[in-house]
Every structure is written in structure tokens, then in C-alpha cells.
Amino acid sequence: MARSRKNKGRTGEADEAAEGKRKRPPSPPAFSAEWFRDWARTLLVAFLIFIFFRTFLLATFVITSGSMEGTLLVGDFLLVNKTSLGAPIPFTNARVPGYAEPEYGDIIVFRADHSPGLDIVKRTVGLPGDTLRMERGVFYRNGVAPDEPYARRNPRVLDEGDPRMQWQLAHLIPDPERGEYEPTRENWGPLVVPPExxxxxxxxxxxxxxxxxxGFVERGKMRGRPFFIYFSYDRDALRPVKFLTAMRPGRIGPAPD
Incomplete structure (x- = not known):
């Protein structure tokens, strides 16, 4: 009797499995119209997810110059957190609110006014309302030289002026004893940082x-903070296929600050 019930139970399970197979809709044949529609929907969803991440959450950035040498190297590939400072909403002047504001020492990726469409990475050293100047290469903020262990200077490089620095005239602190203002790379200011x-x-x-x-960087042009180096290679290495043979795996990890 027990064996009969057991066999009957197995038979019932088999019947249910067969019924499930009969009810399952058949897969569309390869390269049919329905097959193409299914793949198109899948690719569209994947594309929309990618756009959402790139627009509001993450961006990528590649270091192509030595301006941040010592901290970020040429050939570093960075992931940028766009949520911290708030991502701009495309085709509008609005932004998604961020959870932080730029602070002293923050490394930030931003859009350059002097070169539309170009992203740049630099370190924040002056906030709205600060008085800034530089004397003989020493940077002063509100009359005090902050500790800058990340800053690199080469005493063998001669100080130079540049006509592009004349924008500073509009932001100088008035000084009746100052003669003609001739800013140089290592001697300029004092300037007052405007709001925003x-x-x-x-x-x-x-x-x-x-x-x-x-000049100054607008708050609205800031894209985010680099937080991770996901690839790095030595672009100046004298090797074939440098992308593979001159990799720097030791740099992969959290971005330095």
C-alpha cells in the first residue's frame, strides 16, 4: 500500500512537470521579428541604465597632463563620484542636490570655462570669501600659509608672468601704494574669491x-570627486603596446587625496 502511494505521488509530480512544460510559452525562433524585438528591448534597458549611471552617479576621467603629479599620474584612469556634489540635469540649469560642498584640499573634476567641453582636475584651495595670494611660491589663505604636503615645486624653474593672468585685476584688494600689477606664477594677489x-x-x-x-571655477561647473583608480599605465614608457606592458597595478585602488 505504501509503495503504491509512493508511486502514485511520483506519477503526480511527473504529470505536474509535464503540464508546466506544456504551459511554458515557446522561445521565439532565432532571427524572427519577435526575437529582434526582445533583444532590442534588452539593449534599450541596458542603454538607459548606462545613461542613468553616467549622468547622475559616476563618470570616468583620464589624467593626461602632469599638473597633479605627485598625487595623480599621467595614465591614471579614474572613477568620479558625481553624487557628492550633485549632478547637473541635462538640458537644464538645475542640479540634483548633492550631500556635500567643496572643501579645502578636495580634488575635483570640473568643466573648464576657457576650453568648452574640456574636463579638468585640480585641488580646491580657495572658497567663497577667502583672500588669497602667493609670494615667492608660498601660498597664503586669509593671511596664513596652510600646510600643503601635496604641493610640488622645482626651484630650478624660473618664475614667469603670463598675459592670461590679467583677469586678476578685477578681483584685487584695493591698495593705493600698489604700482602696476604684474602677476607671475609665484607672485600674485591678494584676491578675494567671489560667491559661488x-x-x-x-x-x-x-x-x-x-x-x-x-580664473575662478563656478560651483555649477563641478562634476565630482575622483574616488577610485581603476587602471593605470606609464604613457612615457619605451615599450611596445604600453597599455599592456607598462601597466601600474600597484596604483589600482582608492584615489589619493
Whole structure:
């Protein structure tokens, strides 16, 4: 009797499995119209997810100059957190609110006013309302020289002026004893940072085109903070296929600050 019930139970399970197979809709044949529609829907969803991540959450950035040498190297590939400062909403002047504001020492990727469409990475050294100046290569903020262990200077590089620095005239603190203002890379200011503007410098001070040359950065142009190096290679290495043979796996990990 027990064996009969057991066999009957197995028979019932088999019948249910067969019924499930009969009810399952058949897969569309390969390369049919329905097959193409299914793949198109899958690709569209994947594309929309990708756009959402790139627009509001993450961006990528590649270091192509030595202006941040010592902290970020040429050939570093970075992931940028766009949520911290708030991502811009495409085709509008609005932004998704972020959870932080730029602070002293923050490394930030931003859009350049002097070169539309170009993204730049520099370090935040001046906030709205700060008084900034530089004397003989030493940076002063509100009368005090902050500790800058990341800053690099080469004493063998001669100080130079640049006509692009004349924008500073509009933001100088008035001084009746000052003669003609002739700013140089290592001697300029004092300047006052306007509201909603930030002063950015490269860590490699002698090799960086930064706020000294092209002015303040608007808050709305800031894209986010680099937080992870996902690939790195030595672009100056004398090797074939440098992308593979000159990799720097030791740099992969959290981005330095």
C-alpha cells in the first residue's frame, strides 16, 4: 500500500512537470521579428541604465597632463563620484542636490570655462570669501600659509608672468601704494574669491595651468570627486603596446587625496 502511494505521488509530480512544460510559452525562433524585438528591448534597458549611471552617479576621467603629479599620474584612469556634489540635469540649469560642498584640499573634476567641453582636475584651495595670494611660491589663505604636503615645486624653474593672468585685476584688494600689477606664477594677489566661485591649483605648481591663469571655477561647473583608480599605465614608457606592458597595478585602488 505504501509503495503504491509512493508511486502514485511520483506519477503526480511527473504529470505536474509535464503540464508546466506544456504551459511554458515557446522561445521565439532565432532571427524572427519577435526575437529582434526582445533583444532590442534588452539593449534599450541596458542603454538607459548606462545613461542613468553616467549622468547622475559616476563618470570616468583620464589624467593626461602632469599638473597633479605627485598625487595623480599621467595614465591614471579614474572613477568620479558625481553624487557628492550633485549632478547637473541635462538640458537644464538645475542640479540634483548633492550631500556635500567643496572643501579645502578636495580634488575635483570640473568643466573648464576657457576650453568648452574640456574636463579638468585640480585641488580646491580657495572658497567663497577667502583672500588669497602667493609670494615667492608660498601660498597664503586669509593671511596664513596652510600646510600643503601635496604641493610640488622645482626651484630650478624660473618664475614667469603670463598675459592670461590679467583677469586678476578685477578681483584685487584695493591698495593705493600698489604700482602696476604684474602677476607671475609665484607672485600674485591678494584676491578675494567671489560667491559661488572656487580657486583651484594643481599640486605640481610649476607645471599647472590653473586658476592663476584662467580664473575662478563656478560651483555649477563641478562634476565630482575622483574616488577610485581603476587602471593605470606609464604613457612615457619605451615599450611596445604600453597599455599592456607598462601597466601600474600597484596604483589600482582608492584615489589619493
Amino acid at each position: 566661485r572656487y580657486f583651484m591649483l594643481g599640486d605640481n605648481r610649476d607645471e599647472s595651468l590653473d586658476s592663476r591663469y584662467w
